[in-house]
Amino acid sequence: MKHNRTHPEFDSSGSRRDFFARTSDGLLGAAFAWLFSQEMFSGQLAYAEEAEHESTELRQVYDLKPRRPHHAAKARSVIQLFMNGGPSQMDLFDPKPYLNNMDGKPFPGNVEEIGNQGTDDIGVMMGGRYKFARHGESGMWMADILPHTAKMSDELCLINSMWTDHPNHDNALYKIHSGRLFMGYPTLGAWTVYGLGSESQNLPAYVVLQDQLGPPKNGARNWTAGFLPPLYQGTPFRPTGSPILNLKQQYEQPTEVTETARTLLSSLDDIHRSKRNYYPELESRIESYGLAARMQLSASEALDLSRESKATHAMYGIGEDWTDSYGKRCLLARRLVERGVRFVQIFMEEQPWDSHADLAENHRGACLRTDKPVAGLLQDLKERGLLDSTLVIWGGEFGRTPTTQKSANGYSGRDHNMQAFTSWMAGGGIKGGTTFGKTDDFGHKVVENPVSVHDFHATILHLLGLHHQKLFFTRSGLEERLTGIHPPRVVTEILS
């Protein structure tokens, strides 16, 4: 096969632009588009420091080359531990003694301020279901069902004053991931790789690790590139079997036959191309066949957890009933970040934190599955010196109400609360041992230092060296931004 990498078609910026403008929105398109860009732009692993940051305004070519940030970055990559369903702030991070005392009594305010689906199913006040204690040097409060995370509290910054705009899962999920309440907008991860590109040569820039029990609520819309060019969308690695669909041959055929078929194909394509000059897409197509083969190797290596020590496995709870699945994904996230992947999202199936019923037991289960792996991840990143450059984010799409809600088996859980919830961050530029923001006596509303979703996003971008105002994409003549029209606030108080 003739591979002429310095073919004039590939060198003129015009055809490169054409080529990338056409990159797909196929399910896994981003990964491959990325591989392409590497192939075509030299194949050398380049670091961001070497590349000039091109203003997004001037950007004409869409690729995943590493880009220089707007300002010095604290974090180089992000691992987002997404807690779908909405964990309860007053049960896990934000103790409310007054609420505990009111347990079983009616809500003293206007119940309309609580109900999302009307007021019929609102029950009485519900005290926190677990014991709280102070942890670490900062004396951070945490519930006893997070014993492992508690040990890492000096690395964490709890933001107890998060709030969002919609009490529905669907919309709140769009909001927390893309800053908008509706479908079709790019997610934080997509904006990040649009702004910074990737530092990995053989892996996608933005990887999504799903639970083998099923996809999260809202599925692929949690990692969509929206209106950004599709190469910025997240690439989901399948939780079972081969990580990418059809990465391996799905039928029986001897290897020697496959090799002969490959040779035949390149001969056929060479004949085809020889009569068709000046069609760069034909060259690209041939390259894509070669790259498909290479992808198999690099992905397999990164995904091979057996290369890690027993001690590491144990740290993540791998091999233990409750923690095996989540632990593996956390370890995988570390291996990906280590290899230069920019943004990793870990999801659980559906929405395990959504506890309208039996909150005490359900949250216990969700904590059991995630607590040890999450702490293991933080510990492991720290030991390897990666925590300084990796921002870890933990949280869901909203919080929960101080009152109980009626469900099939009576009043034992909490409804959605968009007015207050807790998220935490750790690593890359975050001031550890911080508890930020305050809620009222019930944990129902924010009363001090509110952090909107836009503020949250602006802060994350800031840590990555991106300025929320300078990061935009022009669409139908409008500058679109992750953080919307009204200027957000970078929460400088939580930065180290």
Added chain:
Amino acid sequence: MPHVAAEERAPVFEVDVLPVITRKCGACHSEKVQKGGLNLVSMTSVRRGGESGEALIAESLDDSLLWTMVDGGGMPPEGEPQLTADELGVIRRWLTMGAESTMPVEQADTRLTQHDILPIVLLRCTTCHGARIQRGGVDLRTPEAMKKGGKNGPALVAGDPDNSLMIQRIESNACPPRDQLLKYFVRRPGEAEVRVLRKWIAEGAQEYEILPDVATTEPDPLVTDEDRQHWAFLPPRQVTEHASIDGFLAEKLDAVGLAMAPEADRDTLIRRAYIDLVGMPPSLTDWKKWHDSPNADWYEQMIDELLDSPHYGERWGRYWLDLAGYADSEGGVSADPLREVAWKYRDYVIKSFNDDKPYDRFLIEQLAGDELVDVANEPVVTQDMVDNLIATGFLRMGIDQTGSRTMNFVPERLGVIDDAIHVLGSSVMGLTLECARCHSHKYDPIPQRDYYRLKAVFQGAYDEHDWLTFKNRYLSDATPEHQQRVAEVNPPLEVKLKKLTSQLKKAENEVRLELLRQHYPNQSEEDRTETLRALGVADNNRSLPQRILVEMLQTVELIPDEDQPHAVVEALHVVAQLEDEIASVVSEMEPPLKVRALWDRGEPSPTYVLLRGEHDKPGTLVGPGVPSVLTNGQTPFVATPPFPEGTPKTGRRLAFARWLTQPDHPLTARVLVNRVWHHHFGTGLVKSLENFGVKGETPTHPELLDWLAIQFVDHGWSVKELHRMMMNSRAYKQSSEVSEESHRLDPQNQLLSRMSLKRMDAESLRDSLLFVSGKLDNRSGGPPDAISVDRDGLVSIEPSKEGKWRRSVYLQYRRTEIPSLMATFDYPVMGPNCISRSVSTVSLQPLTMMNGKHVRELAVAFAERVESQLDEQSDDGGRVSLVYQMAFSRSPTDEERQLGLDALKQLRMKWKDQPEMSLVTYCHTILNSAQFLYVD
């Protein structure tokens, strides 16, 4: 400097500022021309501001909109004379020193009118006190009706808000009732809104004669004649330079010293025409027919024959479905509910293309089919009447989350209406109308007012204050024959179906129980039945023990079928059988009478401009109208109820549709002609298919575009005639080979110095694969074909009983379940529609084509077909020839034949004890080759 003293004294508007404004802003913001609704000639109008409703003057400089706009805010616009530093200084000093003026500011009339309170009442009250429901006998849609009130007396007492029932009920939170807020999707009025209601009542609840803002015979201050001079806003010009496509093209080629590429060979033309018009290669017989035809006009005959093929509508209808944003599901929420009988619209579109329905008629039906015939009052319903109603499905294709029990508030409804306007603008009008929703269009002369006039056109059918639920969007007008068939055929089948469905449910539970029994022999039978019960509870309402049970089940369900114990496999078999039986019963059923439509209900709410697009910031009352820039600005829009004696309808959409399809409409024919050109030649004459506005691409051949548009209309808006015109041109018959010269002088092929190589789109690729391998099921129309999602996220298409598949246009389009093969080849995500498909080259394509199971199965079938058509004496040479003829519609060259012979020989050797598999591998490789995927 005219006013030296300005340094010492506070500047005054009339003396210091107005001259600057007149000089630099006056062209767009005067009494006569009011861009953005803004007039800057007097202090009164400056204080009033423009369409955003914000005054230009404020306490501080930073809050002053005037300052923000002139100080780096883009005013005056690029290209216009800018304010000098001195002029800026004057404005700045004036604003900071009290913004004084000599003339007293006329106190704007602050008395409230009914149009200050009606938007509030519509938003908060009329759901229960309006057209559909009149709780307590109260209708609040007019001041008169408010004064009349209901069984508890008048709703208001003019002059006395404290004693007005509506104020009392609102302030005590009795209205809207707490338990009904979500049921009727209303929110409580805010304090500011209650203040407005109180003030209006206190002022005597006055009703004034206020006419909606509509086009009149007076010149339009918001759009100038200069604005109307953009080429696309003027009617197509009758040109006489040339009488054919080739003439126009040759002129430009000549100018750079280029000529058209040589004509492509016959086989290339055959394949090109087939893929272009029907989306599949010719059968062996058809290929031979044209290949061997001795007729001089074989080519024209072939085009005619293809245009007559029923597959033509399946191919070209699909392009229209992209524009409409056709989907079989609502989208918006995770559940992504299915749209029953949306497919009737798909069939309508395919049929319309096959029948060559005149394009103007096609548009009128889709925009206003319900206003064409008063079906409800017709003695006999004909299929054409039903089709008119089905056609209006065009306006109901967008993403719609208003079926959700929490997402059906006015803002979401406005989003649905905006999608319909977006679809109309981008597909039919070549305008980005949706940009004018929140403020006047940034580039095109489309004031925000025009967006809302257009919204008023739809108000009779799409009323955010009188919204139809998903269930109520169906009409059941049907022909007597259809009704009879449904009555005869369906009842016994429904009984059967009910029985089978309940059997299936049992069988599925039996699988679950068997899974638990086999994998957890120690589990108690109670726990097993509890697991089944838990499955019936929504996952977020399950108790922990229930969650654990369900998870245990899910874990064993993950085990592949081939590794399951025998008993499980048997139980699964029973399920599969029942599913087949159900599918067969369903396929025997007559489609339901239902039609998914949009129809005018004759009672539109008033339409208000929404400031900044916000649902609770009403501005001017507007009436229906069309974008002023596409008219002379002095032509009133006249809509009359089409059935004065019959069903009440406004006739607004019909009037709009008639205006849109006037023969000399500046956009309608041009946009369509350009789109057809795009599909035949690879790019449009105007590259930006959806934007003919100021920021759109300039046409490469403006005269040709106009000539085609006029020809198209003159030929009765016939799309098939347009195909003939384009495909019979010499330009279309060019070879796709790029000569060095052509590449140098026409690198982007803008001059059409050759045909462009095209990659097949997802549908033609899949349909061609199926066709070549003999797995294409030719049945057309009806309910969409099911798709299935496996645990790994692979979305596949279910085959029919015969193990075949129908064409891709008949696939179920569910927004959350796009078939993997299709997605890989750029099948679109509708948001809300798709203007043109992207063409990607990514490695997932080779993985799908080389490693995927489905394409392999098709390769096996292809090889079997080849073998079955060979006679006994045939050798590998015969095989290679046949493969080429079937897949590529041509015979192999000597080089290719030799390559094939060598390959088959080697493959046979390497397959060792399965030499017959060599042909499968060969066929599979052929299907993977560039020659198959690309069309010359």
